[in-house]
Structures are given as structure tokens and as C-alpha cells.
Amino acid sequence: MSQIDDLPPLREVLAAHELNARKALGQNFLLDLNLTQKIARTAGDLAGAHVIEVGPGPGGLTRAILSLGAEKLTVIERDQRCLPALEEITAHYPGRLEIIEGDALKTDFAAIAGGKPVRIIANLPYNIGTQLLVNWLLPETWPPYWQSLTLMFQKEVAQRIVAAPGDSHYGRLGVLAGWRTAAQIAFDVPPQAFTPPPKVTSSVVHLTPRDKPIAVEAASLERLTQAAFGQRRKMLRQSLKPLGGESLLQKAGIDPTRRAETLSVAEFCTLADAL
Structure with a gap:
């Protein structure tokens, strides 16, 4: 039993x-x-x-x-x-x-x-x-x-x-x-x-x-994270090149020489919003 x-x-x-x-x-x-x-x-x-x-x-x-x-x-x-x-x-x-x-x-x-x-x-x-x-x-x-x-x-x-x-x-x-x-x-x-x-x-x-996550389009955040972590050893200006690269990062106020693993969730949301 x-x-x-x-x-x-x-x-x-x-x-x-x-x-x-x-x-x-x-x-x-x-x-x-x-x-x-x-x-x-x-x-x-x-x-x-x-x-x-x-x-x-x-x-x-x-x-x-x-x-x-x-x-x-x-x-x-x-x-x-x-x-x-x-x-x-x-x-x-x-x-x-x-x-x-x-x-x-x-x-x-x-x-x-x-x-x-x-x-x-x-x-x-x-x-x-x-x-x-x-x-x-x-x-x-x-x-x-x-x-x-x-x-x-x-x-x-x-x-x-x-x-x-x-x-x-x-x-x-x-x-x-x-x-x-x-x-x-x-x-x-x-x-x-x-x-x-x-x-x-x-x-x-x-x-x-979460009751109120940062307002951003889910599809944009998914595309962004796939690109950023698809080449995680590279600087973001390189890994995000297909999505706008350096110009996208400057628009979001993020240093293009940073790598994906250093960005906070909020920074990824800012990038996705800029995208």
C-alpha cells in the first residue's frame, strides 16, 4: 500500500x-x-x-x-x-x-x-x-x-x-x-x-x-536575447549586428563593447524597446 x-x-x-x-x-x-x-x-x-x-x-x-x-x-x-x-x-x-x-x-x-x-x-x-x-x-x-x-x-x-x-x-x-x-x-x-x-x-x-513587468514587446525581447546570447563571447556591437548593432546600442544608451551576460533584465528591455 x-x-x-x-x-x-x-x-x-x-x-x-x-x-x-x-x-x-x-x-x-x-x-x-x-x-x-x-x-x-x-x-x-x-x-x-x-x-x-x-x-x-x-x-x-x-x-x-x-x-x-x-x-x-x-x-x-x-x-x-x-x-x-x-x-x-x-x-x-x-x-x-x-x-x-x-x-x-x-x-x-x-x-x-x-x-x-x-x-x-x-x-x-x-x-x-x-x-x-x-x-x-x-x-x-x-x-x-x-x-x-x-x-x-x-x-x-x-x-x-x-x-x-x-x-x-x-x-x-x-x-x-x-x-x-x-x-x-x-x-x-x-x-x-x-x-x-x-x-x-x-x-x-x-x-x-510579476504583476507589472517592464512593458516591452515579448517578440522583440525574444529576438534580442537569441541574438545577444547566440554569440555570447562577442561584444554586443558584433552579436547584435543583424538587429542594428552599434546604432541600436547607442539609441538605448548602452556601451557597444559590453557583452550580453553583463546586461540586466531592465537593460535588455530598454534594448528591445529601441528595437
Whole structure:
């Protein structure tokens, strides 16, 4: 018997449904239900909340979210093999779990939210995690449809999300996340917590939206950061040449000899506005 509900332990679920993690889908399953509860708790009090989870797999985090009182949980799962295991959870928590079979990168999360705030909690597949985060950070309207993001990444990616100027991990993700959110690493998860164990440590990152981020066009900031950090060892006058180079930097009042990793989020916003 598991410690958070009376459904079977996850190892039994994997065996019963002949589930093995597939590298092509970026899968690494978390089987420790106490750990999945710790991840879910990082999102705060879930009582009465609508939560969206991406890539639930056999449902370890799914069960944790429901056990902590989420009123509704919508999961998006691409792997058909996992659906029967998730259906068993639906039966245990009637009326609270909605299963959507599909690709998260093609999913309209705002439509799922339906105009009401949601929380997104996920042990993201490694191969799509970064792109999903960028999509969630750059909706056209702000504040966004989500109240918070509680997400698992490879530790190196997590460090890039929370990095500040001057940090060796500071780059495009740090600027985009720092612009619109307050982001922090909640805790690390060792490889041995997963089946199969990945080669790297993972980290849970919690992001909450800023009420009033600096007003600038998201598409301009994204273009600018891609160019600036695409050649991060070069001076900005060189890396930003396709976008105006020295004249753009002078317009924004920024020294053309500086490098991308020295600019604050506010300075990137000034540049994007000038662009």
C-alpha cells in the first residue's frame, strides 16, 4: 500500500501495464510518492485549485496533486501506453481528473484554463521542457492564465532559469524568466529517484508571475536575447549586428563593447524597446 492513497505502489503499476520509460519521449518516471508530494506541495495550497500537469506517465505526481486536494486536475499525456494507468486514478478520484491525449507543444493551455487561474505542475519531459517554459513565459496578454509554474528540469537548465547578470548560467532563459516572473530553485532531485536514473541531477523550479513587468514587446525581447546570447563571447556591437548593432546600442544608451551576460533584465528591455 502506498503512503498517500490506497492505489497500488507505482512499481506494481509499471509491471501491470508493462510500462518502461522511453528515451525518445524524454521519459524518466518518479516512483517515490513522498517525493511527488513534496513537488506538489511546492506549488502551495492546492485545495480547490485547477491544476494542469504535462507528461504524467504512470501518475505518481498526478496522485500526489489529487491527494493534496486539487479540485480539478487536467493531464496532457502523449504516450498511449500510460493512459490505462491514468484511467485507474480517474476511477479512484471520480470527477476530478481529466485526461487529454496529445502533444503538450500543440496544446492550448489557455483554453484548458477557461478564463480561470490555473497552476501548472510537471516533471517535464527533458526534450520539450525548455520550449514549454518559453511558451508559458511569452503569452500575448499579461498577467497570464497561470498562477504559478512548479516544474522539474535538469539542474543545469534550472540554474539558467534563475540566473542573474554576471552568473555563468545567465542567458536567454534567465532574461525571459527574470523579466516576467520571480523564479527560485526549490530543491534538487538525485538521479536515483528516477526510473531509469538519468545521468544528471534534476531541480524543481517555482515561478510566479510579476504583476507589472517592464512593458516591452515579448517578440522583440525574444529576438534580442537569441541574438545577444547566440554569440555570447562577442561584444554586443558584433552579436547584435543583424538587429542594428552599434546604432541600436547607442539609441538605448548602452556601451557597444559590453557583452550580453553583463546586461540586466531592465537593460535588455530598454534594448528591445529601441528595437
